[in-house]
Amino acid sequence: MxxxxxxxxxxxxxxxxxxxxxxxxxxxxxxxxxxxxxxxxxxxxxxxxxxxxxxxxxxxxxxEEEPLVPVEPAVAALGRPATQAYASRLAELLPEPEPEPEPAPLCEASLTAKAKPSAMLALEITAPCEAGKRVEIRHEALVFAETLDSSGKLQIQMPVLREAAHVTAQFSDGQVLATSAVIPDLAEFERIGLQWQGETGVELHAFEFGAARGHPGHIHAGNPRSPRRAELLGAGFMVKLGSAQDGPQAEIYSFPAADAQYEGMVRMSVELAVSEANCGREIQAQALRAATDGEIEPMDLSLSVPACDSVGEFLVLNNLLRDMSIAAN
CATH class of the missing domain: 1.10.287 (Helix Hairpins)
Structure with missing residues (x-):
């Protein structure tokens, strides 16, 4: 030593x-x-x-011995390959971490409304926990059902029947949202609506100033026109409400009577396509009329559909709804 x-x-x-x-x-x-x-x-x-x-x-x-030199303590260096091998081995021994659960969506729901031109109301519903589910929307006597998208959102524009418009949205779990908005130009419009439940085959048709079937003045679900038409041309348009085939649906025709450029009549009719779904049945519907004086006139309708040997035929009912009398301004 x-x-x-x-x-x-x-x-x-x-x-x-x-x-x-x-x-x-x-x-x-x-x-x-x-x-x-x-x-x-x-x-x-x-x-x-x-x-x-x-x-x-x-x-x-x-x-006479060699000068003394302090001796450094020996330190064993762990090379990089050894470190990587150790880490790899350690990873094999340790259990794999469980994946973190996805955060639950925030379930706060909201309903907002904003007045739009041509006496329209823009509705927006946000309800993340109701994604893909049905929501029933009510305004005065008007009822229709829509379906939220995969993120729980819905954006629609609807015609209103009251200047101080109050709207509710009810989900299947009983949750109810409510909102209100003032529609300042509603007094400029006359509106007639038709609403029903499920697959009835009924349609609302308007024939402006003697327009023939299939002509530009024939307004219906297949030729609805747009609210912009009322602004630019002083002519009518139709809006279809309700995307759930087995739920409440409605069609509303609007005409800017206060700014009409022509005098005449807008003839209103209810038409029904006989199908396997409605043949031989008694169809219940309701007509809604909102006049320029702010009054809302609901009227219940009962329609007898021909037997199933008439499938493919159309039933035209011209006397169910009162026509619009338009005076030029």
């Missing part, structure tokens, strides 16, 4: 100092015991010199 030279140097110096002091203090006693010399001073000097010589010899040998 190698002894650190620094410890040897320190020990040698200590021994020299200790021995020198001891000899100098006990020189007479040592001379009397070991030499029997009558000259104690000579014994003390000889003895001291000998001790110093004996101790100095090892020091001389140590001084």
């Amino acid at each position: 190698r002894v650190n030279p620094r410890f040897i140097n320190a020990g040698a110096i200590f021994v020299i100092a200790f021995s020198t002091g001891y000899v100098m203090q006990n020189a007479d006693a040592l001379a009397a015991r070991f030499g029997g010399n009558d000259k104690p001073d000579q014994v003390r000097l000889d003895t001291t010199a000998q001790v110093e010589a004996d101790i100095a010899a090892p020091l001389a040998e140590l001084s």
Whole structure:
């Protein structure tokens, strides 16, 4: 085993100092015991010199060795490949983490309304937890059902029947949303609506100023026109409400009577296509009329559909609804 030279140097110096002091203090006693010399001073000097010589010899040998260099402690370095291998092995031993569950959607629902030109109301429903579900919308006596998209949203425009329009939206779980808006130009329009439940095959038709069937003035679900037509041409348009085939549906025809450019009649009729779904049945419907004076006139209708051997035929009912009388302004 190698002894650190620094410890040897320190020990040698200590021994020299200790021995020198001891000899100098006990020189007479040592001379009397070991030499029997009558000259104690000579014994003390000889003895001291000998001790110093004996101790100095090892020091001389140590001084001839190579200079001492501090030894750094050995540190084992872990190479990158070993680290990667360890990490890979550790990953194999550890269980795979379970996937984090997707956050639940916020279930807060909202219904907003904004007035639009031609006495229309823009509705927007946001209900993330009702995505893909049906919602029933009510305004005065008007009822129809729509279906929310995959994100729980619905945007539609509907004609209103009251200037201070109040609208509710009810979901299948009983939750009800409500909103209101003022429609300042409703007094400029006359409106007639027809609503029903399920697949009845009924349709509302308007023939403006003597228009023949299939002509531009023949307004129906297949040729509804748009609210923009009322603004630009002073002519009528129709809106279909309700996307659920087995739910409540409606069609509403609007004419800007206050700004009419022509005088005449708009003939209203109800038509029904006989099908396997309605043949031989008694169809219940309701007509709604909103006049420029703000009054709403509901009227219940009962329609007898011909037998199923008449499938494919059309039933035209001209006397169920009162025609619009338009005065030029």
